[in-house]
Amino acid sequence: MDIRFTPAEERFRAEARAWIEANKPTDLPDSRDLAVRRDFDVAWQRKLHDAGWAGISWPKEYGGRGATLIEQLIWFEEFARADAPEPATLFVGLNHGGPTLIACGTDEQKAEHLPRILRGDTVWCQGFSEPNAGSDLAGLQTRAVFDGDDLVVTGQKIWTSFANIAEWQELLVRTDPEAPKHKGITWVICPMDAKGIEIRPIRTMSGHDEFCEVFYDEVRIPRRNVVGRINDGWRVAMSTLSFERGTAFLAHQVRLCRMVEDLASLARVTPLATGAALDDVEIARRIARLRAEVEALRSMTYRSVSKTARTGVPSAEASIIRLFFSELQQRVAALATEILGVDLLDLDPAGSRGRSDADPVRGEWAWRFLAAFSSTIAAGSKDIQRNIIGERVLGLPR
Amino acid sequence: MDLTPTAEQEAIQASIRSFLESELPMSRVRAIAEGAPQELEAPWRRAGELGFFGLAVPSQHGGTGYSVIEEMLLFEELGRALAPGPWLGTVLAAHALAKAKGDREAARRADVQAGRSRVALIDVEEGASGSEAKDDRFTLRDLVVADAARAELLLVLHGDAVRLVETSAAGVGISSGQVFDATRPVARVSLEAVPAERLPASAHALRRIGTALSCAEAVGASARLVELSVAYASVREQFGRPIGSFQAVKHRCADMSVRAEAARAATIYATLSLRDESDDRDFQLSVAKVLAADAFVQNAADNVQNHGGMGYTWECDAHFFVKRARSFEAILGSSRRHLDAIAARLRGA
Numbered sequence: 045m046d047i048r049f050t051p052a053e054e055r056f057r058a059e060a061r062a063w064i065e066a067n068k069p070t071d072l073p074d075s076r077d078l079a080v081r082r083d084f085d086v087a088w089q090r091k092l093h094d095a096g097w098a099g100i101s102w103p104k105e106y107g108g109r110g111a112t113l114i115e116q117l118i119w120f121e122e123f124a125r126a127d128a129p130e131p132a133t134l135f136v137g138l139n140h141g142g143p144t145l146i147a148c149g150t151d152e153q154k155a156e157h158l159p160r161i162l163r164g165d166t167v168w169c170q171g172f173s174e175p176n177a178g179s180d181l182a183g184l185q186t187r188a189v190f191d192g193d194d195l196v197v198t199g200q201k202i203w204t205s206f207a208n209i210a211e212w213q214e215l216l217v218r219t220d221p222e223a224p225k226h227k228g229i230t231w232v233i234c235p236m237d238a239k240g241i242e243i244r245p246i247r248t249m250s251g252h253d254e255f256c257e258v259f260y261d262e263v264r265i266p267r268r269n270v271v272g273r274i275n276d277g278w279r280v281a282m283s284t285l286s287f288e289r290g291t292a293f294l295a296h297q298v299r300l301c302r303m304v305e306d307l308a309s310l311a312r313v314t315p316l317a318t319g320a321a322l323d324d325v326e327i328a329r330r331i332a333r334l335r336a337e338v339e340a341l342r343s344m345t346y347r348s349v350s351k352t353a354r355t356g357v358p359s360a361e362a363s364i365i366r367l368f369f370s371e372l373q374q375r376v377a378a379l380a381t382e383i384l385g386v387d388l389l390d391l392d393p394a395g396s397r398g399r400s401d402a403d404p405v406r407g408e409w410a411w412r413f414l415a416a417f418s419s420t421i422a423a424g425s426k427d428i429q430r431n432i433i434g435e436r437v438l439g440l441p442r
Numbered sequence: 443m444d445l446t447p448t449a450e451q452e453a454i455q456a457s458i459r460s461f462l463e464s465e466l467p468m469s470r471v472r473a474i475a476e477g478a479p480q481e482l483e484a485p486w487r488r489a490g491e492l493g494f495f496g497l498a499v500p501s502q503h504g505g506t507g508y509s510v511i512e513e514m515l516l517f518e519e520l521g522r523a524l525a526p527g528p529w530l531g532t533v534l535a536a537h538a539l540a541k542a543k544g545d546r547e548a549a550r551r552a553d554v555q556a557g558r559s560r561v562a563l564i565d566v567e568e569g570a571s572g573s574e575a576k577d578d579r580f581t582l583r584d585l586v587v588a589d590a591a592r593a594e595l596l597l598v599l600h601g602d603a604v605r606l607v608e609t610s611a612a613g614v615g616i617s618s619g620q621v622f623d624a625t626r627p628v629a630r631v632s633l634e635a636v637p638a639e640r641l642p643a644s645a646h647a648l649r650r651i652g653t654a655l656s657c658a659e660a661v662g663a664s665a666r667l668v669e670l671s672v673a674y675a676s677v678r679e680q681f682g683r684p685i686g687s688f689q690a691v692k693h694r695c696a697d698m699s700v701r702a703e704a705a706r707a708a709t710i711y712a713t714l715s716l717r718d719e720s721d722d723r724d725f726q727l728s729v730a731k732v733l734a735a736d737a738f739v740q741n742a743a744d745n746v747q748n749h750g751g752m753g754y755t756w757e758c759d760a761h762f763f764v765k766r767a768r769s770f771e772a773i774l775g776s777s778r779r780h781l782d783a784i785a786a787r788l789r790g791a
């Protein structure tokens with residue numbers, strides 16, 4: 045057991061840190077306009093790409109960095125430590141679509157899409173969830189039938205993040221309605237400009253258009269866009285889940301750790317009747333507990349990555365870490381709103397009121413608080429995570 | 443960076459586990475708690491022969507020559523077994539005596555490492571009321587001390603000073619009565635200007651080791667509680683199905699395992715920071731203590747709930763864990779004190 049990194053890893057860290065520090069964009073657009081955000085992400089991703097940092101976990105043969113697990117962990121840690129912006133609109137392509145093609149795509153599919161995804165030229169979205177298939181994803185009903193060389197898709201997806209700016213979609217459709225539900229699904233690359241697709245943005249509780257409903261009315265998709273075997277889409281979708289192996293979690297952990305530091309800053313400058321909130325024993329202990337928990341999250345992540353590095357298989361504890369993180373993030377944001385008190389109600393959307401060097405993110409808490417609600421819903425709700433832990437980690441009966 | 447045990451460490455842990463499963467099974471722990479403390483004597487002596495008390499003591503001083511990491515594995519197993527006995531005081535005494543010179547110390551060291559002398563741990567703040575060190579004598583009024591009644595020695599941490607007191611010395615008063623946690627019974631100890639030899643060791647350093655090891659013990663117990671709950675929930679049936687298939691129970695078990703895992707990761711990290719003398723080791727130890735106390739206290743409570751009426755009985759082992767969790771909370775700094783230390787760090791930031 046060792047918490048130290050090897051000299052080679054430390055050199056990698058120094059190199060990553062220096063590059064990120066020198067190159068990270070600092071002009072993150074204030075606008076919530078997705079097209080603006082997209083342009084920003086594309087420029088940033090291209091910079092990463094041209095310097096050889098794109099696709100840190102992608103194999104070298106597909107243009108990635110091919111970094112070891114520990115190097116990936118260091119990269120994400122440094123990336124977040126520098127507060128470098130995540131290319132959020134490119135997330136699905138880089139972390140789902142691309143890796144799925146790497147695992148299951150044909151040579152043509154790989155050649156067409158992988159270089160573009162890696163350079164940030166194309167935005168992908170994920171068309172998995174439907175109005176009647178959320179936690180029970182395998183219950184999806186969007187139909188696809190073969191007609192000549194085409195797949196003809198009719199149905200509806202929902203909660204599709206960035207559908208309105210994406211060129212491509214990883215789309216799950218039902219190709220065999222008679223088969224058991226996991227056996228009749230196909231994974232297909234859907235061009236978002238195809239005829240018959242209609243996209244309607246959905247406003248989130250924080251007032252932004254972040255995800256969309258997508259309607260498909262006899263949309264024709266070439267058969268060669270099917271990834272993996274027909275009716276084997278469930279396995280194709282699951283193969284991607286093991287791709288990322290938990291290293292990216294370090295970025296979440298570091299950012300959450302900074303959020304706790306922000307919380308302490310907020311408490312330092314916010315007066316209570318008796319003095320600064322941070323001098324209040326109860327509030328100080330509650331912040332200290334969150335600080336302890338976020339530190340434990342880092343150790344858990346290190347441990348899980350260590351296990352994966354040793355065994356080669358993703359650690360079963362991934363759900364434990366996800367659950368711990370998502371609830372912790374909500375506790376952090378909730379305590380901030382409590383400390384802000386009535387000031388929370390008076391925050392302007394641009395988040396500038398009351399901002400000072402000692403408390404630089406005062407205005408962001410309202411948004412952070414609302415955004416944190418999604419972390420126990422998206423990508424497997426907290427209840428589903430608990431089911432997974434109970435059944436797959438602990439072996440309890442279904 | 444690797445937070446998983448090496449093959450050798452895994453083998454050490456496995457052999458400790460099988461030793462405890464055969465020498466200190468729950469039936470024996472129960473017998474000891476129910477009034478047969480002599481049941482501990484054979485396993486204790488055997489642990490001494492196997493070198494358990496001197497795992498981190500260099501081999502030239504008669505120890506095994508491992509590090510605090512292997513001790514952490516030992517304590518995790520002790521927690522899992524809910525082992526009674528003054529393990530912590532004895533292991534810390536072995537640390538304190540490791541560098542001591544002179545024949546008398548060498549003999550003491552041999553006795554402690556062999557398990558012939560059992561050592562109870564006393565932690566007093568400097569200037570605490572009723573405590574006083576004068577020349578080679580120590581005075582202490584009425585302190586609650588775990589496992590004092592059956593110890594040959596007392597290891598007294600006072601400020602940064604470390605002293606050893608023989609319980610047979612004149613002026614030592616130890617009185618015990620009904621106790622809350624029978625697997626770790628406390629006694630009231632008073633010392634009236636008793637001879638207390640000063641050892642060449644730092645009490646702060648020993649407290650750190652003690653915190654790491656007691657956290658490991660809590661981690662072992664917390665993980666064991668998950669196993670006990672899962673085992674029961676898998677076989678106990680109500681409404682025609684195992685209770686573990688009900689989400690309320692399943693999710694409670696999931697939460698127990700999250701807590702145990704968080705505490706384990708924090709404890710491993712803290713112990714490694716301690717071994718490497720990292721700058722943030724005190725912070726990491728505070729983190730570990732907070733998470734381990736949470737896990738132990740809450741998992742013990744959930745385990746009672748998962749056992750239903752059975753969980754409320756004396757016959758079920760669940761209550762021993764509930765009580766031990768409180769013993770853990772009370773030694774070497776409560777969670778509150780560690781939270782205050784973390785808060786002070788945040789204020790300084």
Ligand SMILES: Cc1cc2nc3c(=O)[nH]c(=O)nc-3n(C[C@H](O)[C@H](O)[C@H](O)COP(=O)(O)OP(=O)(O)OC[C@H]3O[C@@H](n4cnc5c(N)ncnc54)[C@H](O)[C@@H]3O)c2cc1C
Pocket residue numbers: 169170171172173174175177178179180202203204205206255418421422423424425426427428431689
């Ligand atoms: C911000 C955000 C972005 C998203 N982006 C995308 C995207 O890009 N692409 C995409 O395909 N999807 C996306 N989603 C959808 C997301 O994956 C689903 O919301 C999620 O899977 C939950 O499904 P649902 O919303 O239908 O809720 P439901 O499944 O209806 O769940 C409602 C409640 O019931 C509980 N529940 C359901 N089943 C069980 C069970 N078996 N046991 C216990 N409790 C249960 C849930 O925990 C939840 O609390 C996004 C969601 C959010 C919030």
